[in-house]
Amino acid sequence: MVKITDIEENSIAHTLGIRPGDVLISINNHEINDLIDFEFFISEEMVNLKIRRGKQITEYEIEKNYDDKLGIHLEEFKVRSCNNNCIFCFVNQNPPGLRKTLYFKDEDYRLSFLYGNYITMTNIDDLDLKRIVDMRLSPLYLSIHATDPTVRKKIFQRGRDDNLFDKLDYLTKGGIELHVQIVLMPGINDGEILEKTISDLYHYKESIKSVAIVPVGLTKHRKNKPKITPIDSEYARKLIKASKKWTKNYFNVEGNRFIYLSDEFFLLAGRPIPASSYYGFYYQIDNGVGLTRVMLDNFKKDSRRFPNKLKKDKRILFITGMLAKPILEAYILPVLNSVEGMKVDVIGIVNNLFGHTVTVSGLLAGKDIIEQTKFIAPYYDM
Structure with missing residues (x-):
């Protein structure tokens, strides 16, 4: 059984009078315990819903197309926790x-x-x-x-x-x-x-x-x-x-x-x-397998539409981790700085929260970014 948290207006469930707070017991006599059960069993064209409201249980017979949505939103399932103690666990x-x-x-x-x-x-x-x-x-x-x-x-x-x-x-x-x-x-x-x-x-x-x-x-x-x-x-x-x-x-x-x-x-x-x-x-x-290649290829394609000159001068600061900084310096900045009126710099943020061995951008903390850019940020437009 799983609690219904929301019903979309003008949906099948809304028309039937199903409400948030109702409990979905089963679909076609299959017990429903999470979103995966719901999505799997709801795909039939003939659907029997068993719903509990308080002590009352009501059954609904629904005929629909197999891909029709009922407009029912369920509470999130309780996520299983890890039972390992990996020596490298982040x-x-x-x-x-x-x-x-x-x-x-x-x-x-x-x-x-x-x-x-x-x-x-x-x-x-x-x-x-x-x-x-x-x-x-x-x-x-x-x-x-x-x-x-x-x-x-x-x-x-x-x-x-x-x-x-x-x-x-x-x-x-x-x-x-x-x-x-x-x-x-x-x-x-x-x-x-x-x-x-x-x-x-x-x-x-x-x-x-x-x-x-x-x-x-x-x-x-x-x-x-x-x-x-x-x-x-x-x-x-x-x-x-x-x-x-x-x-x-x-x-x-x-x-x-x-x-x-x-x-x-x-x-x-x-x-x-x-x-x-x-x-x-x-x-x-x-x-992280191919992410850099996609970024470089997309940038190369997008750069074909860059103007030769900006209407108004802009100074831009890129903020990234130490690992990606050389890539931006080698492939991105030269192209951007070739546009007249654009000045782009990059700063690699040292990760003081996790330590200097952590160099990826996705693990930078806001505190480190603010601390290391507060004196230079005012000199940039964005």
Whole structure:
């Protein structure tokens, strides 16, 4: 059962007299517990709704087109929390004093399906797996990191095997499409362990469409936490060189690369961002795989419409993280500053909240931005 929070005006539900505060019990005798149940079972043309208001239960018979919306909005489902204690967990590296939601670690296959959140599947049971396959909750996004059971126990800090391969077997045989990330930690899941992980995952190439390798993120708040070596420019250069054999030998069923390195490796190494052909369908762009290439290509296309001269002079300041600053300086600023009357500068913000090892723009705090721009911002129009 799930509570109805809102009813759209002039909708089917509104016409029937269904109200916010009513409780949806079932659709066609299928119990409804969350949004996924609702969307799955509501797609029939003949729908029986069982609604409770107080102690009274009313049934509604509805004939509609399969894609007609009823205008019912449900309360958000309670998100499952993570039962791991990963040695690299970024949430565990948060400083004190942030808003409460930043300390919550979600691990919910429903969020993976709905929003692309990455899950380890360590808290998924047989009923969950059956529901995923029966309802075709595809694609899912998985954080695997390693396939070796001993290494997985070390990374997740779990005392028992989580039966990864049994779950992969069930999902892939059930036709579920998967995208995988590996958070790379020097000396822990790289080298031979990484080679084994890639080989094991390639066994499921019919269903696993992409594997993204991303660098571990380490903040300055790691007191009493396991030692992890940060990834530096030399390591990134060696990984890029080693990855050439993977991109040459491993392809998914669609003919695209199976293994992808995140943009951060290329930026750390000072190497050019690969061409768009490297990224295929940009399977994991939200994971930082190809995001820089898309930005550069879109900017190049948009720049063709730039004027030769501004009607009024403008001074503009770009604010970014230390990692992206060289890209803006090399590819964006020269084009913008070629427009007469436009003067564009960029400032890379040092991350004092999380530590100087955190260089991505998305983790900059407003306090750091304000503190580091307060003396120069007045000299810019925007």
